[in-house]
Amino acid sequence: MKYIKKMLHLLQVITGNSSVNKRICEKNPGTFTENRRNFDVLVIGEMYDVKDLIPHNKTYLQFDAPDRTLFASFLILQGKFSWLNEGKGKCIIVCKKNNEKKKSVSMFDIPFLHTIIIHKYKLKKQQAELKFPLLCHPLQICKFIFGKKYEMSFVEKCPLPEIIDFCAQRDIEFEYRVIKN
Amino acid sequence: MNNIPWIFMGTFQNKDFDLLLNNVQIGIQNGVHGFDTAPSYKSEGVLGIVLKTLIEKGVVKREDLFISDKVDAWQMQENNGEMSQYVQDALHKMHLDYLDLVLVHWPLPEYLYATIRSLIELKEKGLIRNIGVCNVRIGHLKRILSNVGILPDFIQNEIHPLNNCDEVVNWCNEKNIKIMAYSPLCRMNKKLIESPILQELSIKYNKSIGQLILRWHLERSVMPVFMSHNPKRIVENTSIRDFSLDKNDIVRINAMNENYKIFLESKGCPGYEIH
Ligand SMILES: NC(=O)c1ccc[n+]([C@@H]2O[C@H](COP(=O)([O-])OP(=O)(O)OC[C@H]3O[C@@H](n4cnc5c(N)ncnc54)[C@H](OP(=O)(O)O)[C@@H]3O)[C@@H](O)[C@H]2O)c1
Numbered sequence: 001m002k003y004i005k006k007m008l009h010l011l012q013v014i015t016g017n018s019s020v021n022k023r024i025c026e027k028n029p030g031t032f033t034e035n036r037r038n039f040d041v042l043v044i045g046e047m048y049d050v051k052d053l054i055p056h057n058k059t060y061l062q063f064d065a066p067d068r069t070l071f072a073s074f075l076i077l078q079g080k081f082s083w084l085n086e087g088k089g090k091c092i093i094v095c096k097k098n099n100e101k102k103k104s105v106s107m108f109d110i111p112f113l114h115t116i117i118i119h120k121y122k123l124k125k126q127q128a129e130l131k132f133p134l135l136c137h138p139l140q141i142c143k144f145i146f147g148k149k150y151e152m153s154f155v156e157k158c159p160l161p162e163i164i165d166f167c168a169q170r171d172i173e174f175e176y177r178v179i180k181n
Numbered sequence: 182m183n184n185i186p187w188i189f190m191g192t193f194q195n196k197d198f199d200l201l202l203n204n205v206q207i208g209i210q211n212g213v214h215g216f217d218t219a220p221s222y223k224s225e226g227v228l229g230i231v232l233k234t235l236i237e238k239g240v241v242k243r244e245d246l247f248i249s250d251k252v253d254a255w256q257m258q259e260n261n262g263e264m265s266q267y268v269q270d271a272l273h274k275m276h277l278d279y280l281d282l283v284l285v286h287w288p289l290p291e292y293l294y295a296t297i298r299s300l301i302e303l304k305e306k307g308l309i310r311n312i313g314v315c316n317v318r319i320g321h322l323k324r325i326l327s328n329v330g331i332l333p334d335f336i337q338n339e340i341h342p343l344n345n346c347d348e349v350v351n352w353c354n355e356k357n358i359k360i361m362a363y364s365p366l367c368r369m370n371k372k373l374i375e376s377p378i379l380q381e382l383s384i385k386y387n388k389s390i391g392q393l394i395l396r397w398h399l400e401r402s403v404m405p406v407f408m409s410h411n412p413k414r415i416v417e418n419t420s421i422r423d424f425s426l427d428k429n430d431i432v433r434i435n436a437m438n439e440n441y442k443i444f445l446e447s448k449g450c451p452g453y454e455i456h
Contacts, residue, residue: 031448037441078452082445086455114451116258116289170455 262295
């Protein structure tokens with residue numbers, strides 16, 4: 001088993017998958033490596049240029065990935081909202097129209113999810129894909145690395161009322177923005 | 182509940198037998214009899230062997246020790262809150278007949294009440310002496326009372342001058358729930374070391390900043406759970422019973438609060454309830 005693990009790791013390094021994996025994972029701030037807390041805004045969802053969303057004096061964290069579904073953004077929010085300034089924070093979820101209704105989670109979401117969530121939604125396949133991202137999803141990786149960030153979106157009512165309730169119960173101001181495809 | 186410690190030593194990231202044996206012995210010689218571990222620290226086994234060694238050497242008696250362990254989130258999920266097997270495994274690993282305290286590590290909304298019910302059964306069987314919950318707000322405690330019919334004996338939260346948890350500390354003190362502070366020194370965050378208030382008080386009391394903070398915990402009836410790999414610091418951290426802080430100085434340290442947590446609650450517990 002140890003030998004197989006070592007071989008897999010070697011294969012990961014040789015094929016460039018480990019550096020892409022690192023790039024995906026490093027978007028997830030660690031509580032020991034990131035000293036800042038009490039952010040004003042969290043932006044979760046599609047790859048989006050936030051310059052027009054965040055007033056210049058506000059602090060923010062962004063968790064973005066290509067084609068992130070609204071469902072996956074909600075799962076990420078559940079584990080990340082404590083980065084916000086309690087009682088004063090805002091969450092913006094940005095989603096492409098065609099990703100609103102999908103109940104799927106991708107390998108890009110895995111680093112941002114607690115193991116409890118990974119087990120609950122049986123996300124072993126996506127976890128394995130994250131080890132070989134280039135091999136499993138080459139097009140998505142191109143989008144992730146070279147793709148342009150979206151710049152236009154519209155505020156709409158969120159089609160998942162659970163997210164609205166979740167934020168209300170935790171004193172989080174919530175804004176849902178849609179990118180029309 | 183008559184051997185409640187005044188201070189605990191933690192074992193997070195502390196798995197080296199020789200180092201732990203030396204440090205625990207120094208702790209005991211300096212008045213520590215509370216030791217904290219958890220499955221996720223991977224230190225249960227080594228702490229158990231260390232304590233067994235010290236008991237056999239006659240350094241300490243089992244009944245004078247207070248050993249606190251936890252049940253982790255993955256265990257709550259894996260067995261839907263049924264904790265018996267895990268607690269028995271922990272006892273076996275630690276060479277113990279009973280644990281003085283078992284804490285729920287994270288109040289996962291889906292499994293919290295089932296877990297506490299299971300811990301109540303283990304308490305009735307004598308395998309554990311006290312039940313606790315970590316990382317809680319008043320809302321959790323009230324819901325535990327209404328759903329399970331008890332309040333925990335202990336809570337363990339991240340408490341330090343940058344996150345004073347005033348509300349829950351006052352509430353628990355009123356209800357006689359024992360309060361443990363983990364990361365009580367906020368891992369000596371730069372903001373504490375460089376704080377003009379703490380520097381001034383350090384001169385006034387002729388104590389180190391670490392000692393002042395740990396004394397501040399005691400003044401609030403909170404038991405700090407500190408960690409140190411350094412024998413000198415263990416002696417330093419436990420030499421805090423020969424002075425007390427003026428009321429006004431306690432208020433000044435309280436006012437340093439900025440809701441800064443090392444361990445973000447939603448990160449350890451997705452869907453964490455804040456009310
Ligand atoms: N329930 C939970 O969710 C939870 C979470 C985290 C931790 N805990 C428990 O709490 C325990 C302590 O937590 P922690 O390690 O995060 O916090 P801590 O005790 O606030 O910080 C430990 C750090 O501070 C240094 N230190 C200790 N005393 C010092 C002093 N007098 N002056 C300067 N530096 C000093 C230590 O370095 P040296 O080793 O070099 O002295 C170590 O790096 C853990 O071991 C664990 O048992 C519980």
